[in-house]
Amino acid sequence: MTKLTKNRFVISKSLIGKNAVITFTNKKGETYTYDHDAIYSACQEKFETMQCFQQYGNYTNSNKLPKFVQLVQEQLELVNGTSKNSV
Numbered sequence: 001m002t003k004l005t006k007n008r009f010v011i012s013k014s015l016i017g018k019n020a021v022i023t024f025t026n027k028k029g030e031t032y033t034y035d036h037d038a039i040y041s042a043c044q045e046k047f048e049t050m051q052c053f054q055q056y057g058n059y060t061n062s063n064k065l066p067k068f069v070q071l072v073q074e075q076l077e078l079v080n081g082t083s084k085n086s087v
Contacts, residue, residue: 002020002021003021003023005022006024007024008060009032009061009064009065010024010058011053014058017037018036018037021034026064030064032064032065034069038076039072042075043069047059
């Protein structure tokens with residue numbers, strides 16, 4: 001597992017399959033940790049159809065976890081019994 005610290009939420013083609021766990025803190029001081037590959041796998045179709053992902057090879061959000069990612073995170077937490085704000 002590769003642990004990375006970023007200043008925003010990011011899903012990147014270059015990180016797919018790298019087993020990366022990413023932690024980011026937004027401008028409000030809220031910290032989130034997520035499994036890059038788990039989020040990508042759960043939302044692959046959505047990411048692959050996004051223009052930014054097709055053009056630049058990544059999707060970012062500097063303010064928070066996107067709503068669709070929050071929903072996936074909640075589902076994974078129920079299955080895995082992990083803590084809030086981490087996937």
